[in-house]
Amino acid sequence: MPPVIRSNQLAQVDGQEVTLQGWIYNRTHKGKLVFLLVRDGYGFVQCVAFQRDLDPELFEAIVRVPQESSVRISGVVRADKRAPGIPGGYEIGITGLEIxxxxxxxxxxxxxxxGVDFLLDHRHLWIRVPSQWAILRVRATVIKAIRDWLDGNGFTLVDTPILTPAACEGTTTLFGTKYFDEGMAYLAQSGQLYNEADIFAFGKVYCFGPTFRAEKSKTRRHLTEFWMVEPEMAFCDLDQLMEMEEQFISHIVQTVLRDCRAELLSLGRDLTVLEKVVPPFPRISYDDAVKKLAEIRDRTDDPEQKALLTMEWGGDFGSPHETELTKLYDKPVFCYGYPSAVKAFYMEPWPGRPEVSKSVDLLAPEGYGEITGGSERISDPDLLLERIRQHDLPEDAFRWYIDLRRYGSVPHSGFGLGVERTVAWLCGIDHIRETIPYPRTINRVYP
RNA sequence: UCCUCGGUAGCUCAAUUGGCAGAGCGACCGGCUGUUAACCGGUUGGUUCCUGGUUCGAGUCCAGGCCGAGGAGCCA
Incomplete structure:
Protein backbone atom coordinates (compact mmCIF):
# COMPACT_ATOMS: atom_id res chain seq x y z
CA MET A 1 0.00 0.00 0.00
CA PRO A 2 1.42 3.44 -0.91
CA PRO A 3 2.05 5.82 2.01
CA VAL A 4 -1.03 7.26 3.73
CA ILE A 5 -1.27 11.04 3.36
CA ARG A 6 -3.54 13.77 4.65
CA SER A 7 -5.70 15.57 2.16
CA ASN A 8 -4.49 19.02 3.24
CA GLN A 9 -0.92 18.02 2.32
CA LEU A 10 -1.58 16.95 -1.28
CA ALA A 11 0.51 19.78 -2.72
CA GLN A 12 3.59 18.27 -1.06
CA VAL A 13 3.15 14.89 -2.81
CA ASP A 14 2.18 16.06 -6.31
CA GLY A 15 2.94 13.31 -8.82
CA GLN A 16 3.36 10.58 -6.22
CA GLU A 17 1.24 7.50 -5.59
CA VAL A 18 -0.43 7.74 -2.19
CA THR A 19 -3.17 6.22 -0.07
CA LEU A 20 -6.10 8.23 1.25
CA GLN A 21 -8.11 6.83 4.17
CA GLY A 22 -11.58 8.27 4.53
CA TRP A 23 -15.24 8.27 3.59
CA ILE A 24 -17.19 8.75 0.38
CA TYR A 25 -18.90 12.13 0.58
CA ASN A 26 -20.30 12.22 -2.95
CA ARG A 27 -20.14 10.21 -6.15
CA THR A 28 -20.76 11.43 -9.67
CA HIS A 29 -21.03 8.72 -12.29
CA LYS A 30 -20.56 9.87 -15.87
CA GLY A 31 -20.62 6.49 -17.63
CA LYS A 32 -17.02 5.68 -18.42
CA LEU A 33 -15.78 8.20 -15.85
CA VAL A 34 -16.46 8.46 -12.11
CA PHE A 35 -15.74 11.22 -9.61
CA LEU A 36 -15.60 10.46 -5.90
CA LEU A 37 -15.46 13.28 -3.38
CA VAL A 38 -13.69 11.81 -0.38
CA ARG A 39 -13.45 13.16 3.19
CA ASP A 40 -10.47 12.13 5.29
CA GLY A 41 -10.89 14.44 8.29
CA TYR A 42 -8.37 16.96 6.97
CA GLY A 43 -10.29 18.09 3.92
CA PHE A 44 -12.31 17.01 0.91
CA VAL A 45 -10.55 15.53 -2.16
CA GLN A 46 -11.81 14.60 -5.58
CA CYS A 47 -10.73 11.16 -6.77
CA VAL A 48 -11.20 10.26 -10.43
CA ALA A 49 -11.46 6.92 -12.23
CA PHE A 50 -11.54 6.31 -16.00
CA GLN A 51 -12.99 2.99 -17.12
CA ARG A 52 -10.33 2.41 -19.78
CA ASP A 53 -7.52 2.62 -17.20
CA LEU A 54 -8.86 0.07 -14.71
CA ASP A 55 -9.90 -3.55 -14.67
CA PRO A 56 -13.69 -3.96 -14.90
CA GLU A 57 -14.17 -5.27 -11.35
CA LEU A 58 -12.38 -2.32 -9.76
CA PHE A 59 -14.23 0.18 -11.93
CA GLU A 60 -17.57 -1.41 -11.06
CA ALA A 61 -16.69 -1.23 -7.35
CA ILE A 62 -15.91 2.47 -7.68
CA VAL A 63 -19.18 3.07 -9.53
CA ARG A 64 -21.15 1.28 -6.81
CA VAL A 65 -19.55 2.43 -3.58
CA PRO A 66 -22.34 4.03 -1.52
CA GLN A 67 -22.21 7.47 0.10
CA GLU A 68 -20.38 7.52 3.48
CA SER A 69 -18.76 4.11 2.97
CA SER A 70 -15.33 3.95 4.57
CA VAL A 71 -12.51 3.35 2.11
CA ARG A 72 -8.79 3.25 1.44
CA ILE A 73 -8.09 4.71 -1.97
CA SER A 74 -4.72 4.61 -3.65
CA GLY A 75 -3.80 6.68 -6.65
CA VAL A 76 -1.56 9.30 -8.16
CA VAL A 77 -1.81 12.92 -7.02
CA ARG A 78 -2.06 15.56 -9.73
CA ALA A 79 -2.80 19.26 -9.79
CA ASP A 80 -6.00 20.18 -11.63
CA LYS A 81 -7.70 23.54 -11.40
CA ARG A 82 -11.06 21.90 -12.04
CA ALA A 83 -10.82 19.70 -8.94
CA PRO A 84 -13.31 20.71 -6.25
CA GLY A 85 -12.72 20.08 -2.56
CA ILE A 86 -11.31 21.76 0.50
CA PRO A 87 -8.77 23.15 -0.20
CA GLY A 88 -9.20 21.76 -3.76
CA GLY A 89 -6.98 22.17 -6.80
CA TYR A 90 -5.55 18.64 -6.53
CA GLU A 91 -7.12 15.32 -7.33
CA ILE A 92 -6.20 11.66 -7.10
CA GLY A 93 -6.26 9.39 -10.17
CA ILE A 94 -7.53 6.13 -8.65
CA THR A 95 -5.43 2.98 -9.03
CA GLY A 96 -6.95 0.98 -6.18
CA LEU A 97 -9.94 0.91 -3.82
CA GLU A 98 -10.40 -1.04 -0.62
CA ILE A 99 -13.87 -0.78 0.92
CA GLY A 115 -34.56 21.72 8.00
CA VAL A 116 -32.83 22.81 11.20
CA ASP A 117 -34.67 20.39 13.47
CA PHE A 118 -33.86 17.42 11.22
CA LEU A 119 -30.20 18.41 11.05
CA LEU A 120 -29.95 18.85 14.82
CA ASP A 121 -31.55 15.44 15.35
CA HIS A 122 -28.74 14.10 13.15
CA ARG A 123 -25.99 16.30 14.55
CA HIS A 124 -23.75 13.24 14.94
CA LEU A 125 -23.84 12.87 11.15
CA TRP A 126 -24.30 16.54 10.24
CA ILE A 127 -20.79 17.37 11.50
CA ARG A 128 -19.45 15.41 8.49
CA VAL A 129 -20.67 17.91 5.89
CA PRO A 130 -18.21 20.53 4.63
CA SER A 131 -19.80 23.58 6.26
CA GLN A 132 -20.04 22.01 9.72
CA TRP A 133 -16.61 20.44 9.41
CA ALA A 134 -15.14 23.82 8.49
CA ILE A 135 -16.87 25.66 11.34
CA LEU A 136 -15.68 23.15 13.94
CA ARG A 137 -12.14 23.31 12.54
CA VAL A 138 -12.27 27.09 13.01
CA ARG A 139 -13.57 26.57 16.54
CA ALA A 140 -10.62 24.30 17.39
CA THR A 141 -8.24 26.90 15.95
CA VAL A 142 -9.88 29.71 17.93
CA ILE A 143 -9.49 27.71 21.15
CA LYS A 144 -5.86 26.93 20.38
CA ALA A 145 -5.13 30.58 19.56
CA ILE A 146 -6.73 31.63 22.85
CA ARG A 147 -4.61 29.25 24.88
CA ASP A 148 -1.40 29.92 22.96
CA TRP A 149 -1.70 33.68 23.39
CA LEU A 150 -2.54 33.54 27.09
CA ASP A 151 0.12 30.92 27.86
CA GLY A 152 2.67 33.00 25.95
CA ASN A 153 1.80 36.26 27.69
CA GLY A 154 2.25 35.39 31.32
CA PHE A 155 -1.14 33.92 32.13
CA THR A 156 -1.50 30.79 34.24
CA LEU A 157 -4.39 28.45 33.60
CA VAL A 158 -6.19 27.99 36.91
CA ASP A 159 -9.31 25.87 36.60
CA THR A 160 -12.43 27.03 38.39
CA PRO A 161 -15.17 24.74 39.68
CA ILE A 162 -18.18 23.72 37.60
CA LEU A 163 -20.22 22.78 40.69
CA THR A 164 -20.64 25.94 42.72
CA PRO A 165 -22.44 26.77 45.94
CA ALA A 166 -24.54 29.71 44.73
CA ALA A 167 -25.14 32.26 42.07
CA CYS A 168 -21.90 34.11 41.29
CA GLU A 169 -23.64 37.29 40.35
CA GLY A 170 -27.10 36.65 41.64
CA THR A 171 -28.66 37.53 38.31
CA THR A 172 -29.26 34.73 35.85
CA THR A 173 -31.12 31.49 36.42
CA LEU A 174 -28.84 28.54 37.10
CA PHE A 175 -29.08 24.79 36.66
CA GLY A 176 -29.27 23.17 40.08
CA THR A 177 -28.52 19.70 41.26
CA LYS A 178 -28.86 18.04 44.64
CA TYR A 179 -25.46 17.80 46.30
CA PHE A 180 -25.44 15.03 48.95
CA ASP A 181 -26.25 16.54 52.36
CA GLU A 182 -25.07 20.03 51.43
CA GLY A 183 -28.29 21.13 49.80
CA MET A 184 -28.19 22.42 46.25
CA ALA A 185 -25.17 22.93 44.01
CA TYR A 186 -25.32 24.95 40.79
CA LEU A 187 -23.58 24.63 37.45
CA ALA A 188 -21.14 27.49 37.02
CA GLN A 189 -22.20 30.54 35.05
CA SER A 190 -18.76 32.12 35.41
CA GLY A 191 -15.39 31.40 36.97
CA GLN A 192 -14.69 35.04 37.58
CA LEU A 193 -14.96 35.26 41.34
CA TYR A 194 -12.52 32.36 41.67
CA ASN A 195 -10.25 34.01 39.09
CA GLU A 196 -10.16 37.05 41.35
CA ALA A 197 -8.84 34.90 44.17
CA ASP A 198 -6.34 33.23 41.84
CA ILE A 199 -4.67 36.44 40.64
CA PHE A 200 -3.42 37.08 44.16
CA ALA A 201 -1.48 33.83 43.87
CA PHE A 202 -0.51 33.91 40.17
CA GLY A 203 -0.76 37.52 38.95
CA LYS A 204 -2.46 36.86 35.63
CA VAL A 205 -4.76 33.87 35.26
CA TYR A 206 -7.47 32.45 33.05
CA CYS A 207 -10.09 29.78 33.27
CA PHE A 208 -11.54 28.13 30.22
CA GLY A 209 -14.44 25.77 30.23
CA PRO A 210 -18.14 25.27 29.73
CA THR A 211 -20.59 27.55 31.47
CA PHE A 212 -24.30 27.12 31.97
CA ARG A 213 -27.31 29.39 31.91
CA ALA A 214 -30.81 28.15 32.57
CA GLU A 215 -32.36 31.22 30.97
CA LYS A 216 -35.15 30.42 28.54
CA SER A 217 -33.48 32.37 25.77
CA LYS A 218 -34.58 31.48 22.26
CA THR A 219 -32.34 33.41 19.94
CA ARG A 220 -29.53 32.79 17.49
CA ARG A 221 -27.03 34.06 20.08
CA HIS A 222 -27.87 31.79 23.01
CA LEU A 223 -27.10 28.29 24.19
CA THR A 224 -27.70 26.84 27.64
CA GLU A 225 -24.19 25.33 27.61
CA PHE A 226 -21.43 27.38 26.06
CA TRP A 227 -17.67 27.85 26.36
CA MET A 228 -16.10 30.91 27.83
CA VAL A 229 -12.52 31.93 28.47
CA GLU A 230 -12.09 34.36 31.34
CA PRO A 231 -8.74 36.12 31.79
CA GLU A 232 -8.18 38.13 34.98
CA MET A 233 -5.22 40.40 35.75
CA ALA A 234 -3.82 41.91 38.92
CA PHE A 235 -2.44 45.47 38.74
CA CYS A 236 -4.63 46.21 35.73
CA ASP A 237 -7.07 49.08 35.24
CA LEU A 238 -9.78 49.51 32.62
CA ASP A 239 -7.51 51.12 29.99
CA GLN A 240 -4.94 48.36 30.37
CA LEU A 241 -7.73 45.82 30.07
CA MET A 242 -8.83 47.24 26.72
CA GLU A 243 -5.26 47.24 25.44
CA MET A 244 -4.86 43.61 26.41
CA GLU A 245 -8.19 42.66 24.86
CA GLU A 246 -7.43 44.17 21.47
CA GLN A 247 -4.07 42.39 21.30
CA PHE A 248 -5.70 39.14 22.33
CA ILE A 249 -8.65 39.33 19.92
CA SER A 250 -6.41 40.38 17.04
CA HIS A 251 -4.17 37.39 17.64
CA ILE A 252 -7.16 35.04 17.53
CA VAL A 253 -8.48 36.53 14.29
CA GLN A 254 -5.10 36.61 12.53
CA THR A 255 -4.33 33.03 13.61
CA VAL A 256 -7.61 31.80 12.16
CA LEU A 257 -6.93 33.71 8.92
CA ARG A 258 -3.53 32.03 8.69
CA ASP A 259 -4.46 28.48 9.71
CA CYS A 260 -8.06 28.16 8.49
CA ARG A 261 -8.00 29.99 5.18
CA ALA A 262 -9.43 27.05 3.21
CA GLU A 263 -12.16 26.52 5.80
CA LEU A 264 -13.20 30.19 5.79
CA LEU A 265 -13.20 30.34 1.99
CA SER A 266 -15.31 27.17 1.82
CA LEU A 267 -17.83 28.94 4.05
CA GLY A 268 -17.89 31.89 1.66
CA ARG A 269 -16.45 34.24 4.29
CA ASP A 270 -15.21 37.65 3.14
CA LEU A 271 -11.64 37.61 4.45
CA THR A 272 -10.98 41.32 3.90
CA VAL A 273 -13.22 42.26 6.83
CA LEU A 274 -11.25 39.95 9.12
CA GLU A 275 -7.89 41.20 7.84
CA LYS A 276 -8.80 44.64 9.23
CA VAL A 277 -8.96 43.30 12.78
CA VAL A 278 -5.68 44.69 14.17
CA PRO A 279 -5.08 47.08 17.08
CA PRO A 280 -6.17 49.65 17.97
CA PHE A 281 -9.94 49.11 18.13
CA PRO A 282 -12.29 52.10 18.26
CA ARG A 283 -13.62 53.05 21.69
CA ILE A 284 -16.88 54.74 22.47
CA SER A 285 -18.26 55.70 25.85
CA TYR A 286 -21.73 54.61 26.84
CA ASP A 287 -22.71 58.29 27.01
CA ASP A 288 -21.67 58.89 23.40
CA ALA A 289 -23.21 55.62 22.26
CA VAL A 290 -26.59 56.65 23.65
CA LYS A 291 -26.33 59.97 21.77
CA LYS A 292 -25.37 58.21 18.54
CA LEU A 293 -28.25 55.78 18.90
CA ALA A 294 -30.65 58.70 19.36
CA GLU A 295 -29.32 60.23 16.11
CA ILE A 296 -29.71 56.94 14.26
CA ARG A 297 -33.22 56.60 15.63
CA ASP A 298 -34.13 60.10 14.43
CA ARG A 299 -32.93 59.26 10.92
CA THR A 300 -34.90 56.02 10.75
CA ASP A 301 -38.23 55.98 8.92
CA ASP A 302 -39.19 52.43 9.85
CA PRO A 303 -41.52 52.78 12.86
CA GLU A 304 -40.72 49.29 14.11
CA GLN A 305 -36.98 50.03 14.07
CA LYS A 306 -37.65 53.38 15.75
CA ALA A 307 -39.43 51.61 18.61
CA LEU A 308 -36.66 49.02 18.98
CA LEU A 309 -33.99 51.71 19.18
CA THR A 310 -35.79 53.77 21.78
CA MET A 311 -33.79 54.10 24.97
CA GLU A 312 -32.76 56.60 27.60
CA TRP A 313 -29.53 57.00 29.52
CA GLY A 314 -29.46 54.35 32.23
CA GLY A 315 -30.79 51.40 30.27
CA ASP A 316 -28.77 48.52 28.92
CA PHE A 317 -28.30 48.00 25.19
CA GLY A 318 -30.45 45.39 23.55
CA SER A 319 -29.51 43.46 20.48
CA PRO A 320 -30.90 46.10 18.06
CA HIS A 321 -28.79 48.81 19.74
CA GLU A 322 -25.62 46.77 19.52
CA THR A 323 -26.26 45.97 15.87
CA GLU A 324 -26.66 49.64 14.95
CA LEU A 325 -23.56 50.64 16.90
CA THR A 326 -21.34 48.04 15.27
CA LYS A 327 -22.52 49.11 11.82
CA LEU A 328 -20.64 52.37 12.41
CA TYR A 329 -17.26 50.60 12.47
CA ASP A 330 -15.38 48.01 10.43
CA LYS A 331 -13.56 46.63 13.47
CA PRO A 332 -14.73 45.38 16.84
CA VAL A 333 -15.64 48.37 19.01
CA PHE A 334 -15.20 48.86 22.74
CA CYS A 335 -18.17 50.37 24.49
CA TYR A 336 -17.19 51.40 28.02
CA GLY A 337 -18.64 53.11 31.07
CA TYR A 338 -22.07 51.52 31.40
CA PRO A 339 -24.42 52.67 34.14
CA SER A 340 -23.67 50.82 37.38
CA ALA A 341 -27.34 49.94 37.74
CA VAL A 342 -27.33 47.60 34.72
CA LYS A 343 -24.04 45.90 35.57
CA ALA A 344 -22.88 43.42 38.17
CA PHE A 345 -22.26 44.44 41.81
CA TYR A 346 -18.48 43.96 41.73
CA MET A 347 -17.61 46.64 39.17
CA GLU A 348 -15.42 49.59 40.14
CA PRO A 349 -17.24 52.94 39.99
CA TRP A 350 -15.99 55.63 37.60
CA PRO A 351 -13.92 58.23 39.51
CA GLY A 352 -16.22 61.16 40.32
CA ARG A 353 -19.24 59.49 38.68
CA PRO A 354 -20.55 56.77 40.99
CA GLU A 355 -23.53 56.12 38.68
CA VAL A 356 -21.11 54.86 36.01
CA SER A 357 -19.03 51.68 36.19
CA LYS A 358 -15.57 50.94 34.83
CA SER A 359 -17.02 48.31 32.54
CA VAL A 360 -16.37 47.50 28.90
CA ASP A 361 -18.04 45.31 26.32
CA LEU A 362 -16.45 44.45 22.99
CA LEU A 363 -18.97 44.40 20.15
CA ALA A 364 -18.10 42.44 17.02
CA PRO A 365 -18.74 44.03 13.61
CA GLU A 366 -21.46 43.07 11.09
CA GLY A 367 -24.09 42.92 13.79
CA TYR A 368 -22.59 39.98 15.69
CA GLY A 369 -22.87 41.86 18.97
CA GLU A 370 -21.21 41.37 22.31
CA ILE A 371 -18.31 38.92 22.27
CA THR A 372 -16.62 40.03 25.48
CA GLY A 373 -17.85 41.64 28.66
CA GLY A 374 -15.49 42.82 31.36
CA SER A 375 -14.63 45.43 33.92
CA GLU A 376 -12.25 46.74 36.51
CA ARG A 377 -13.30 45.18 39.82
CA ILE A 378 -13.93 46.93 43.08
CA SER A 379 -10.72 46.81 45.14
CA ASP A 380 -11.95 48.49 48.34
CA PRO A 381 -13.39 46.06 50.92
CA ASP A 382 -15.86 48.54 52.43
CA LEU A 383 -17.31 49.53 49.06
CA LEU A 384 -17.60 45.90 48.02
CA LEU A 385 -19.49 45.02 51.19
CA GLU A 386 -21.79 47.99 50.63
CA ARG A 387 -22.58 46.78 47.09
CA ILE A 388 -23.23 43.22 48.25
CA ARG A 389 -25.75 44.58 50.75
CA GLN A 390 -27.34 46.88 48.15
CA HIS A 391 -27.85 43.90 45.84
CA ASP A 392 -29.37 41.82 48.63
CA LEU A 393 -26.72 39.12 48.23
CA PRO A 394 -25.97 36.68 51.07
CA GLU A 395 -23.05 38.27 52.91
CA ASP A 396 -21.89 34.97 54.36
CA ALA A 397 -21.42 33.36 50.97
CA PHE A 398 -19.17 36.23 49.89
CA ARG A 399 -16.95 36.34 52.96
CA TRP A 400 -14.04 34.75 51.12
CA TYR A 401 -14.53 37.17 48.23
CA ILE A 402 -14.35 40.18 50.55
CA ASP A 403 -11.23 38.69 52.14
CA LEU A 404 -9.43 39.21 48.82
CA ARG A 405 -9.76 42.98 49.34
CA ARG A 406 -8.46 42.78 52.90
CA TYR A 407 -5.19 41.00 52.22
CA GLY A 408 -3.15 42.87 49.61
CA SER A 409 -5.89 44.37 47.46
CA VAL A 410 -4.84 45.78 44.06
CA PRO A 411 -6.61 47.30 41.08
CA HIS A 412 -7.57 44.36 38.90
CA SER A 413 -9.61 43.68 35.81
CA GLY A 414 -10.86 40.85 33.66
CA PHE A 415 -13.38 39.78 31.08
CA GLY A 416 -15.13 36.81 29.56
CA LEU A 417 -15.01 35.88 25.88
CA GLY A 418 -17.77 33.72 24.43
CA VAL A 419 -16.19 31.12 22.16
CA GLU A 420 -19.33 30.35 20.15
CA ARG A 421 -20.16 33.97 19.38
CA THR A 422 -16.57 34.55 18.32
CA VAL A 423 -16.62 31.53 16.01
CA ALA A 424 -19.97 32.61 14.53
CA TRP A 425 -18.53 36.03 13.76
CA LEU A 426 -15.30 34.67 12.24
CA CYS A 427 -17.21 32.12 10.12
CA GLY A 428 -19.92 34.59 9.15
CA ILE A 429 -22.76 32.27 10.12
CA ASP A 430 -25.97 33.47 11.66
CA HIS A 431 -26.68 30.97 14.47
CA ILE A 432 -24.28 29.90 17.20
CA ARG A 433 -25.78 26.40 17.45
CA GLU A 434 -23.54 25.46 14.50
CA THR A 435 -20.39 26.61 16.30
CA ILE A 436 -20.41 23.94 19.02
CA PRO A 437 -20.26 20.21 18.26
CA TYR A 438 -23.37 19.25 20.23
CA PRO A 439 -25.49 22.32 20.98
CA ARG A 440 -27.68 22.49 24.06
CA THR A 441 -30.71 24.72 23.78
CA ILE A 442 -33.81 25.05 25.91
CA ASN A 443 -35.51 22.19 24.09
CA ARG A 444 -32.65 20.02 22.96
CA VAL A 445 -30.28 17.67 24.81
CA TYR A 446 -30.07 15.06 22.00
CA PRO A 447 -27.77 13.73 20.66
C1' U B 1 -42.67 34.65 30.13
C1' C B 2 -44.42 37.58 25.76
C1' C B 3 -44.99 38.46 20.20
C1' U B 4 -44.85 36.33 15.14
C1' C B 5 -44.59 32.14 11.86
C1' G B 6 -44.84 26.98 10.95
C1' G B 7 -46.05 21.17 11.30
C1' U B 8 -48.36 17.25 4.26
C1' A B 9 -43.80 11.02 1.25
C1' G B 10 -37.12 9.29 4.22
C1' C B 11 -35.77 14.94 3.13
C1' U B 12 -37.29 20.09 1.05
C1' C B 13 -41.86 21.89 -0.16
C1' A B 14 -46.77 22.65 -3.36
C1' A B 15 -52.10 21.78 -3.15
C1' U B 16 -56.94 27.84 -6.17
C1' U B 17 -63.50 29.04 -3.13
C1' G B 18 -63.90 23.23 1.45
C1' G B 19 -64.23 18.88 -3.96
C1' C B 20 -59.70 12.33 -6.67
C1' A B 21 -52.86 14.37 -1.94
C1' G B 22 -48.65 16.42 -5.96
C1' A B 23 -43.45 17.88 -7.45
C1' G B 24 -38.23 17.88 -6.72
C1' C B 25 -34.43 15.38 -4.07
C1' G B 26 -33.06 10.51 -1.87
C1' A B 27 -33.31 5.07 -2.77
C1' C B 28 -33.59 1.34 -6.88
C1' C B 29 -32.96 0.29 -12.58
C1' G B 30 -30.92 2.24 -17.24
C1' G B 31 -27.90 6.13 -20.17
C1' C B 32 -23.76 9.59 -20.40
C1' U B 33 -15.33 10.87 -20.48
C1' G B 34 -14.68 16.73 -16.43
C1' U B 35 -18.79 16.41 -12.78
C1' U B 36 -19.08 20.62 -8.71
C1' A B 37 -26.02 19.35 -4.40
C1' A B 38 -24.13 16.92 -12.32
C1' C B 39 -27.78 15.86 -15.97
C1' C B 40 -31.63 12.70 -18.81
C1' G B 41 -35.47 8.49 -18.75
C1' G B 42 -38.08 4.89 -15.64
C1' U B 43 -39.64 2.54 -10.75
C1' U B 44 -40.74 3.23 -5.56
C1' G B 45 -42.83 6.22 -1.90
C1' G B 46 -48.72 9.02 2.58
C1' U B 47 -51.71 7.98 10.28
C1' U B 48 -51.57 15.57 5.89
C1' C B 49 -48.74 16.62 14.40
C1' C B 50 -52.88 15.00 18.08
C1' U B 51 -58.07 15.26 20.05
C1' G B 52 -62.84 16.96 19.26
C1' G B 53 -66.32 19.92 16.25
C1' U B 54 -68.87 22.13 11.63
C1' U B 55 -70.05 19.90 6.72
C1' C B 56 -72.79 15.55 1.75
C1' G B 57 -67.43 16.20 1.82
C1' A B 58 -61.75 18.93 5.88
C1' G B 59 -54.60 19.07 4.36
C1' U B 60 -57.85 23.48 3.98
C1' C B 61 -62.81 26.11 8.50
C1' C B 62 -63.60 26.26 14.31
C1' A B 63 -61.91 24.92 19.58
C1' G B 64 -58.27 22.80 22.67
C1' G B 65 -53.54 20.58 23.02
C1' C B 66 -48.44 18.97 21.49
C1' C B 67 -43.92 20.05 18.88
C1' G B 68 -40.56 23.31 16.28
C1' A B 69 -38.48 28.04 14.31
C1' G B 70 -37.50 33.44 14.51
C1' G B 71 -37.63 37.70 17.64
C1' A B 72 -38.06 40.38 22.64
C1' G B 73 -36.25 40.28 27.63
C1' C B 74 -31.56 38.34 29.93
C1' C B 75 -26.77 37.64 28.64
C1' A B 76 -21.30 35.62 26.39
Missing amino acids: VQSVEGEYPIALKEH
Missing part, protein backbone atom coordinates in the same frame (compact mmCIF):
# COMPACT_ATOMS: atom_id res chain seq x y z
CA VAL A 100 -13.58 -0.98 4.72
CA GLN A 101 -17.33 -0.89 5.19
CA SER A 102 -19.97 -0.53 2.51
CA VAL A 103 -22.97 1.45 3.74
CA GLU A 104 -26.28 -0.38 3.43
CA GLY A 105 -29.58 1.44 3.35
CA GLU A 106 -30.25 5.13 3.03
CA TYR A 107 -27.92 7.67 4.60
CA PRO A 108 -30.15 10.25 6.31
CA ILE A 109 -28.32 13.39 5.25
CA ALA A 110 -28.73 13.99 1.53
CA LEU A 111 -26.70 16.48 -0.47
CA LYS A 112 -29.45 19.07 -0.37
CA GLU A 113 -31.18 21.43 1.99
CA HIS A 114 -32.58 20.12 5.22
